[in-house]
Amino acid sequence: MSEASELQHQTWSKDQYTISTDPSLIPVKRLNEAFASDDMYWAIPSPDSVLRETLDGSLCFGLYQSQLQPQPPQPDSELIGFARLITDHSTFAWLTDVHIWRSHQGRGFREVADRLREGGHG
Ligand SMILES: CC(C)(COP(=O)(O)OP(=O)(O)OC[C@H]1O[C@@H](n2cnc3c(N)ncnc32)[C@H](O)[C@@H]1OP(=O)(O)O)[C@@H](O)C(=O)NCCC(=O)NCCS
Numbered sequence: 001m002s003e004a005s006e007l008q009h010q011t012w013s014k015d016q017y018t019i020s021t022d023p024s025l026i027p028v029k030r031l032n033e034a035f036a037s038d039d040m041y042w043a044i045p046s047p048d049s050v051l052r053e054t055l056d057g058s059l060c061f062g063l064y065q066s067q068l069q070p071q072p073p074q075p076d077s078e079l080i081g082f083a084r085l086i087t088d089h090s091t092f093a094w095l096t097d098v099h100i101w102r103s104h105q106g107r108g109f110r111e112v113a114d115r116l117r118e119g120g121h122g
Contacts (some may be wrong), residue, residue, distance in 0.1 A: 001088055003106070007059055007089065008022055008059065016066055021061060026062050028051045028061060031079070032045045032051060038041075059085040060084045064079060065080050065104070082099065083116055095117050
């Protein structure tokens with residue numbers, strides 16, 4: 001498995017929350033709705049197939065809330081946070097599209113984004 005695809009299969013869980021780097025778990029419709037919202041004023045919604053390609057080509061971090069067992073997240077788990085690194089997986093990484101859905105803000109998730117920012121440029 002290449003380093004890029006290994007990185008796309010990472011999972012971390014705490015309490016009822018899970019972070020996964022698997023881009024295939026991210027519901028593109030839900031993400032596109034966030035892209036279209038004022039919260040993500042810099043983002044532009046794309047056709048689902050284009051967004052899927054964007055996600056597959058990025059190192060994505062999906063934050064999921066699971067009411068049952070914390071991991072692994074299932075394709076229908078609720079996506080409550082998102083960030084992605086545009087990266088060559090070795091020398092360069094740019095953090096972008098950081099978003100926590102409104103009803104889940106204010107619970108300290110900014111720290112997760114800060115940690116990602118420390119690892120990349122952005
Ligand atoms: C920024 C964001 C990811 C923080 O998530 P969160 O769950 O609310 O974060 P936390 O609970 O850990 O922290 C809240 C703190 O972040 C601050 N904050 C909220 N939005 C912020 C922003 N865009 N930039 C900097 N700080 C922000 C709040 O004022 C609060 O500060 P305080 O703790 O000093 O009161 C979330 O508010 C969000 O998704 N906002 C909309 C999208 C956005 O602005 N993304 C970042 C673009 S760089």
